[in-house]
Amino acid sequence: MMRALQILLILSIWTLGPVRSGEVRLEPRPGTDTLTASVPCAEGIHRVLWQVADRLTGPWQVLDSTPATNGEAILAWKATGTNGFLRAQPRPTPGFLERLTRLRARVLESSAEAALLEAHLLVSDWTEGYPDSMPVRGIFAINQGTITAVENAPGDDIALSIADRPWLGSQTLAWPIRMDLEAAESTLRAAGYGPSYRTLTLRQPIYPGMVEPYWIFGTRAGFVFVGSRSGAVKPPE
Numbered sequence: 001m002m003r004a005l006q007i008l009l010i011l012s013i014w015t016l017g018p019v020r021s022g023e024v025r026l027e028p029r030p031g032t033d034t035l036t037a038s039v040p041c042a043e044g045i046h047r048v049l050w051q052v053a054d055r056l057t058g059p060w061q062v063l064d065s066t067p068a069t070n071g072e073a074i075l076a077w078k079a080t081g082t083n084g085f086l087r088a089q090p091r092p093t094p095g096f097l098e099r100l101t102r103l104r105a106r107v108l109e110s111s112a113e114a115a116l117l118e119a120h121l122l123v124s125d126w127t128e129g130y131p132d133s134m135p136v137r138g139i140f141a142i143n144q145g146t147i148t149a150v151e152n153a154p155g156d157d158i159a160l161s162i163a164d165r166p167w168l169g170s171q172t173l174a175w176p177i178r179m180d181l182e183a184a185e186s187t188l189r190a191a192g193y194g195p196s197y198r199t200l201t202l203r204q205p206i207y208p209g210m211v212e213p214y215w216i217f218g219t220r221a222g223f224v225f226v227g228s229r230s231g232a233v234k235p236p237e
Contacts, residue, residue: 048073052083062186184215
């Protein structure tokens, strides 16, 4: 309990952006070692990135991205010896998975049997961090072939195109995806790859040993796979 109280005091000052630190609420969950952290968000804030570190000077690693709902973002956080500090960073735009969720909902309106096979961030050049304004594309399997859905920028109309042929090489992705792109980027950097990447694909290849959906980064070292469930990093071969 003393450790939890120390964490509560530390966390109460670590918010960045248009939130007021005095309004941060942190509550232990009775009978567990988990805290509920909540941050009030100003108008125009869409989500909050939560970052952890083992000391105030960092390095900081992205833990999760949670939506700002009714002016508040909430995280269930289990502190460990290697992430004793938490900070919140508000963002005015939706994350990759939220945009992909919107694509999926639009496709399901058109074809109820649609299943997600792949998703891509259509990066135009080398980038060192998730560019919020870049197009997102999803590839979906349907009975008659394939649907491609594209959102060019957050909130834009979604363009659908249908092809009467299958999309080969990818398994159907189990939904929902547990890890958002910024957490995958952070895992990539912590493993010593990046920070730049030129391509980004979310898929589970039909190949021995590929047991979960992967964030696949096209880095200068080659393709690096980050497991969306395990967080494991498969280095380029």
